[in-house]
Amino acid sequence: AALAADEGPLAGRHVLVTSGPTHEPIDPVRYIANRSSGAQGTAIARALVAQGAQVTFVTGPAAVPPPTGVRLVRVETAIQMRDAVEAALPADAAVFAAAVADWRVAQAATSKMKKDGSGRLPQLSFTENPDILAAVAQRSVGRPRLVIGFAAETDDVLAHATAKRLRKGCDWIVANDVSPGTGIMGGRENAVTLITAAGAETWPRMGKDQVAERLATRIAEALR
Numbered sequence: 001a002a003l004a005a006d007e008g009p010l011a012g013r014h015v016l017v018t019s020g021p022t023h024e025p026i027d028p029v030r031y032i033a034n035r036s037s038g039a040q041g042t043a044i045a046r047a048l049v050a051q052g053a054q055v056t057f058v059t060g061p062a063a064v065p066p067p068t069g070v071r072l073v074r075v076e077t078a079i080q081m082r083d084a085v086e087a088a089l090p091a092d093a094a095v096f097a098a099a100v101a102d103w104r105v106a107q108a109a110t111s112k113m114k115k116d117g118s119g120r121l122p123q124l125s126f127t128e129n130p131d132i133l134a135a136v137a138q139r140s141v142g143r144p145r146l147v148i149g150f151a152a153e154t155d156d157v158l159a160h161a162t163a164k165r166l167r168k169g170c171d172w173i174v175a176n177d178v179s180p181g182t183g184i185m186g187g188r189e190n191a192v193t194l195i196t197a198a199g200a201e202t203w204p205r206m207g208k209d210q211v212a213e214r215l216a217t218r219i220a221e222a223l224r
């Protein structure tokens with residue numbers, strides 16, 4: 001149920017949410033992207049708004065429409081997302097649901113790349129994007145009280161996600177198994193494990209909206 005801005009367990013709290021993929025340009029007409037739909041991040045923002053939070057929603061070019069009732073910041077690249085996140089702080093909590101491209105093309109062309117008729121192939125070289133979550137989680141000044149990352153993994157999901165929580169310095173990691181066959185990437189359901197300093201808690205497979213509600217409730221409890 002929707003609440004007025006001054007009601008609900010998250011009333012008066014500012015929560016930052018990143019969502020969607022990023023697009024990294026190759027030239028003016030081409031880019032590198034990933035399969036994130038933005039569905040889980042959008043559902044989380046909606047659930048936070050429903051609990052009364054003031055939400056800044058920083059989103060890459062997502063397949064699903066953005067939530068209503070948020071302060072919406074649209075970006076394309078990882079660098080733009082990093083800048084938008086820094087500009088949105090301070091926040092009480094930050095949820096990093098975006099699928100940020102790990103690499104960008106080192107020198108994106110400013111002119112369209114053309115076939116030159118010789119059959120020669122283009123060579124792309126890459127550089128690593130900034131880790132937006134790690135930068136916020138490791139801030140000595142202005143760190144949100146609760147910093148939450150996501151870890152979409154295959155193979156040993158729990159081991160990867162537990163290591164990722166420690167490496168990045170975030171408080172919680174929401175881990176999921178995105179192996180082919182799970183139907184989670186791009187699907188309506190999610191099966192997650194919430195990893196905190198206290199351990200790992202596996203939630204049953206449920207709709208992305210329900211995962212979002214449950215996470216928003218946990219965030220409200222943690223900020224209380």
Ligand code: CTP
Nearest residue numbers: 096097098100129130131132133149150151152
């Ligand atoms: N993340 C981020 N900035 C990046 C990369 C990731 O903010 N440049 C955030 C994601 O939004 C997510 C978390 O970090 O909350 C984990 O992302 P993930 O891609 O799983 O982690 P990586 O450190 O990029 O490791 P991997 O090599 O497994 O992709």
Ligand code: CA
Nearest residue numbers: 099100101102
């Ligand atoms: Ca990554």
